[in-house]
Amino acid sequence: MTYIRAVTDAGGLPVVLAPMPALVGEFLRYCDAFLFTGGEDPRTEPFGQPTHPKATPVHPQRQEFETALLDALNARPRTPVLGVCLGMQMLALHAGGRLNQHMPDSVPTADRHQGDRTHLIQPSVPIVSAGEVTSHHTQSVEDPGRLRIVAKADDGVIEAVDDPARPFYLGVQWHPERTPFEPLGRALFVRLVEAARHAGTQG
Numbered sequence: 001m002t003y004i005r006a007v008t009d010a011g012g013l014p015v016v017l018a019p020m021p022a023l024v025g026e027f028l029r030y031c032d033a034f035l036f037t038g039g040e041d042p043r044t045e046p047f048g049q050p051t052h053p054k055a056t057p058v059h060p061q062r063q064e065f066e067t068a069l070l071d072a073l074n075a076r077p078r079t080p081v082l083g084v085c086l087g088m089q090m091l092a093l094h095a096g097g098r099l100n101q102h103m104p105d106s107v108p109t110a111d112r113h114q115g116d117r118t119h120l121i122q123p124s125v126p127i128v129s130a131g132e133v134t135s136h137h138t139q140s141v142e143d144p145g146r147l148r149i150v151a152k153a154d155d156g157v158i159e160a161v162d163d164p165a166r167p168f169y170l171g172v173q174w175h176p177e178r179t180p181f182e183p184l185g186r187a188l189f190v191r192l193v194e195a196a197r198h199a200g201t202q203g
Helices: 002-009 021-030 060-073 086-094 186-201
Strands: 034-036 081-084 098-100 117-123 131-135 140-143 148-153 158-162 169-172
Touching: 002 186, 021 060, 034 060, 034 086, 060 086, 081 086, 081 186, 086 098, 086 140, 086 158, 086 169, 117 158, 140 158
Parallel strands: 034 081, 081 169
Antiparallel strands: 098 140, 117 131, 117 148, 148 158, 158 169
16 A cells, blocks of 8 residues: 555556456556566576575566566566566566575675665665665665666665666665655655656657
8 A cells, every 4th residue: 555655646546457467468558657566575596596595485476477567568668667675676687687685694784674774875876866765675686687776775785776778767675655755755656657647748
């Protein structure tokens, strides 16, 4: 519901999609933008990496659906996409990247990214603002593949990625639907809705 409220408050009409790959074509006909939400951990075998034994895998049907949707969106580069937490990780995996599947193994400050704690991020390109975000994740993007790194935390964790060749294709590791700092919270959903409107006027 937090995602639904965030899209509604931003002026969009939220539609929750059934996770059925066979319906991807129909969803592309009727939806102006796509939000890939947070969730459990992706199974990484389809992307060439064994799944960590401490991972909590997302439902396989959801992962199959989101992979099929990302495949189809490659042919629709003007369609706006926002990925949040798991959503960002799926964007990176789909772009040929890889994950740090259990941050406590290698990131001494991993606990700062869990339990809806807040921390600062610093952008490397002005796609997002510097500021404080709310996070809850034990996995992170280690390599974004074909995507560009947009922001990191001060401990080096990748916090945002994008595809600069597309008008709006952004992944964020934090939870903007729970982030009080508006430029990194509500404003991201406003930007998604505005990008959808603009894409619609371009036909």
